[in-house]
Amino acid sequence: MEKAKISLYQLFVLILLFELGSAILVPLAIDAKQDAWLAILSGLIGGLFLFWINYRLFLYYPELAPPEYMQKLLGKIAGTFLAFWYIIFFMYTAARVLRDFGEMLLTFAYLETPLFIVNALLMLVIIYAVSKGIEVVARTGELFFVSIYFLAITGFILIVFSGLIDLNNLKPMLEEGIFPIAKVAFTQTLYFPFGESIVFSMIFPYITKRKSVKKVGLFAIGLSGINLAITMAINIGVLGVDLASRSQFPLLSTIQSIQVAEFLERLDVFFMISMVICIFFKVSIYFYAAVAIAAVIFKIKKPSKLTYPMGMVVLFMSVTIASSYAEHLKEGLEFGTRYVHPFFLVIIPMLLLGIAFIKNRKRSSHQKI
Amino acid sequence: MNKINRLMCSLVIIGTALLLSGCWSKKELTDLAIVAALGIDKNEEGRYVGTLQIINPGNVAGGMQGGGGTQGPPVSVITGTGDSIVELSRRTSRKLSRRLYYAHTNLVVISEELAKEESISSILDPLERDAEFRSTAIIVIAQGEKASDIVKILTLIDKIPANKVIKTLKFTERTWGENISVSMQEAIKTLVSPGKELAVSGFRISGDVDKGKKMENTQQTEPSSLLYTGSLAIFKKGKLIAWIDGETARGSVFLLDKLNASAIAVKWERKDEAMVYELIRQKTKVMAKMEKGKPIVSIKVQAEGNIGEARVPIDLTNPDVLLKVEKVIEKEIKKEITMAVKQAQKNRSDIFGFGEALHRTNPKEWKKIAAKWNDIYFPEVKIDIVVDAFIRRTGLRNNPHQVNK
Known part of the structure; x- marks a missing residue:
């Protein structure tokens, strides 16, 4: 564990940028059709609960990072083994998000540039930032947070004023009843993006005011969920369900439709800038978590030494995990959210919390006697 | 240590110089043929014929000051034939000295004959899929004419014919209201909806088409050939069935x-x-x-x-x-x-x-x-x-x- 201090505001900013990350890029929860925004909000409720589980674990061991309390709860060998799997999971997810970024740029702007080059350019920056430590990433976040919201609010105003939003596209609500929404919420949005907030349990021990972690974390996740739901509702309002689900990047199509006063148009660059920023933070945080766990279980004093080799692994993985964008997406939906996410994001934390609860109850009852 | 630092420093400078210039797939302005409008017909063999209206930059700018370069027409037209839209577009490169650039294409003209024969959605797919092409481009139907002719007529006041068509549609929609301007995105949205059918404005030519292609057409008070909005084309399942x-x-x-x-x-x-x-x-x-x-x-x-x-x-x-x-x-x-x-x-x-x-x-x-x-x-x-x-x-x-x- 490095010595770092993260303020509550920085935590808030990081969670928000992280949650928006690649979720705002893709047609999130579009399987729920015009009720996608409802599916996102229902996923959010589950996501808040998952955050609370991680927070409770943190309360039991406020001084320890997750790999350390895993070792304490499950025993040295099993705990280390589990933590090792988390390294792989975090690196794999970082590679996936990095791939999202590369695919977005290649599809839309740099058609002739090789994927490796685009990914390498971002990964080098991420490696540099993470090697400087989590404090640096957090401070960068503070800096960019303002510009992201400036872009988002400007974009929102322009979309509203160009009169593109047709709320009729969001009707009829609950056409097929509540079931499809619940299905999408529990199989997709619960894990991606809300359940992913588990990586922040690696950052909790650095926070100066521990009492307010719960309040700030829940607020940040809630706000990001509302932002995502609004974004998806606007996408569907502007594009309609069919176009939104056929768009690889619905938000891009929405922004491209803006035409205000003959000259405020072709604002694609808004989308590009905010995507690059958000994805930078998402990959950085995942990558940081992987590096930090590795440093703990392999007892490496300077985690920054790990960043270059591990970063190269993430970079190569991002290029090789799939041969096409369609395969990449399919892998994420069919394999990721079905088998990997429930295990790492829901089952394990719940199990750990259960064990922690039993162990600590025993201890406290002993103390009373 | 100092030496290593200096070496690293110079490496970083060289590295950034290489990376920041961003010349991976550079496109010089003088290598681009800016397409203003795309007209699509079908020939006797059943293949698509695309007519591209390309802007002649030198002849558009500076006309009012009487400066040089107003001799030639503001646009020139090139045609390509192919079994698909992408194929015909690529094939025009055999006739053109520049790379086609579709980011400023804001008019798509489809011939009446083609729209009656087959669903226009097959034409719209490549346009929607392409990253360069804008889905805000306006669609019109060449009413009783070839789409290629609509694209070829030179116009007064608004020098670029594509702009003339779009602006005419926009202003007649605002002041008279028998026509509507429909963007590609709106058209596709309507085509896929089971509860709504498409209606698109037609465009027609008055006078002699051959005279309209010449510069003289723009050098008289009353052009021999003029583009004007026609009726409203009614579609069913993507095919044109009637005019109103x-x-x-x-x-x-x-x-x-x-x-x-x-x-x-x-x-x-x-x-x-x-x-x-x-x-x-x-x-x-x-x-x-x-x-x-x-x-x-x-x-x-x-x-x-x-x-x-x-x-x-x-x-x-x-x-x-x-x-x-x-x-x-x-x-x-x-x-x-x-x-x-x-x-x-x-x-x-x-x-x-x-x-x-x-x-x-x-x-x-x-x-x-x-x-x-x-x-x-x-x-x-x-x-x-x-x-x-x-x-x-x-x-x-x-x-x-x-x-x-």
Whole structure:
């Protein structure tokens, strides 16, 4: 564990940028059709609960990072083994998000540039930032947070004023009843993006005011969920369900439709800038978590030494995990959210919390006697 | 240590210089052929013929100052043939010294013949998929003409013909309202919707097409060949099936809630077209419901405007008279809308989106009838129209002048 201090505001900013990350890029929860925004909000409720589980674990061991309390709860060998799997999971997810970024740029702007080059350019920056430590990433976040919201609010105003939003596209609500929404919420949005907030349990021990972690974390996740739901509702309002689900990047199509006063148009660059920023933070945080766990279980004093080799692994993985964008997406939906996410994001934390609860109850009852 | 630092420093500088220049796939401005409009026809062999209107940069700029470069036409046209749109576009490179650049293409012209033969959605797919092409491009149908001819005619005032077409459509939509400008994105949205059919404006050519291609066409007060908006093309399942124009077309634009302004002439005291009502704004609401298994559509129109012309003696200072005039106007608007609905029902093509309205209010029943909507249910839809027209002002004069001799 490095010595770092993260303020509550920085935590808030990081969670928000992280949650928006690649979720705002893709047609999130579009399987729920015009009720996608409802599916996102229902996923959010589950996501808040998952955050609370991680927070409770943190309360039991406020001084320890997750790999350390895993070792304490499950025993040295099993705990280390589990933590090792988390390294792989975090690196794999970082590679996936990095791939999202590369695919977005290649599809839309740099058609002739090789994927490796685009990914390498971002990964080098991420490696540099993470090697400087989590404090640096957090401070960068503070800096960019303002510009992201400036872009988002400007974009929102322009979309509203160009009169593109047709709320009729969001009707009829609950056409097929509540079931499809619940299905999408529990199989997709619960894990991606809300359940992913588990990586922040690696950052909790650095926070100066521990009492307010719960309040700030829940607020940040809630706000990001509302932002995502609004974004998806606007996408569907502007594009309609069919176009939104056929768009690889619905938000891009929405922004491209803006035409205000003959000259405020072709604002694609808004989308590009905010995507690059958000994805930078998402990959950085995942990558940081992987590096930090590795440093703990392999007892490496300077985690920054790990960043270059591990970063190269993430970079190569991002290029090789799939041969096409369609395969990449399919892998994420069919394999990721079905088998990997429930295990790492829901089952394990719940199990750990259960064990922690039993162990600590025993201890406290002993103390009373 | 110092040496290593210096080495690293120079490496970083060289590295950034290489990376930041961003020249991976650079496109010099002088290597780009900016496509302003794309016209698509089909030839006798059944292959697509694409006509690209390419801007001649030197001949567009600086014309007003009398500077050089106004000799040639502002655009030049190149054609390509192919079995698909992408193929024909790539094949034109054999005739062109530059790389085609579609990011500024804002007009797509499709020939009437092609639109009648096959669904236009097959043409729109490559345009929608391409990252360069903008989905805000406007679609028009070459009414009774070849799409290539529409693209070839040189125009006055607005030098680039594509801009002339788009602006003409936009302004006629705003001031007269028998045509609508439909973007590619809107067209695709409508094509995929089971509860709405597509309506797109047509464009026509008056005069001699061959003269229109020459620069002389722009050097006379009355061009020998002129582009003008035609009727409204009605589609069904992506194919053009009918044209509507005049008051029927305006009634359709009313129902689509796209009418901005117009001039509506009404009869007053047995004189036809005696009063002209200048519409300023209107709002049309379409509500659908099911009653005893039959769809009923209620249409509410709220119109606001002024008196633009009064050719009969009338006391316009009297609010009661204005109320009477309003009643007549309401009748006229109602007549136009009824005509539009009857025509659409005859064509069995729901261009107004009544089906979509029904889908919103009765999703369960809609599911059962969606497949048969256009052919069985839509022609039988009962409509109920309520028009509220308001005359707000009468211009600078109250009563019309009278010649007392």
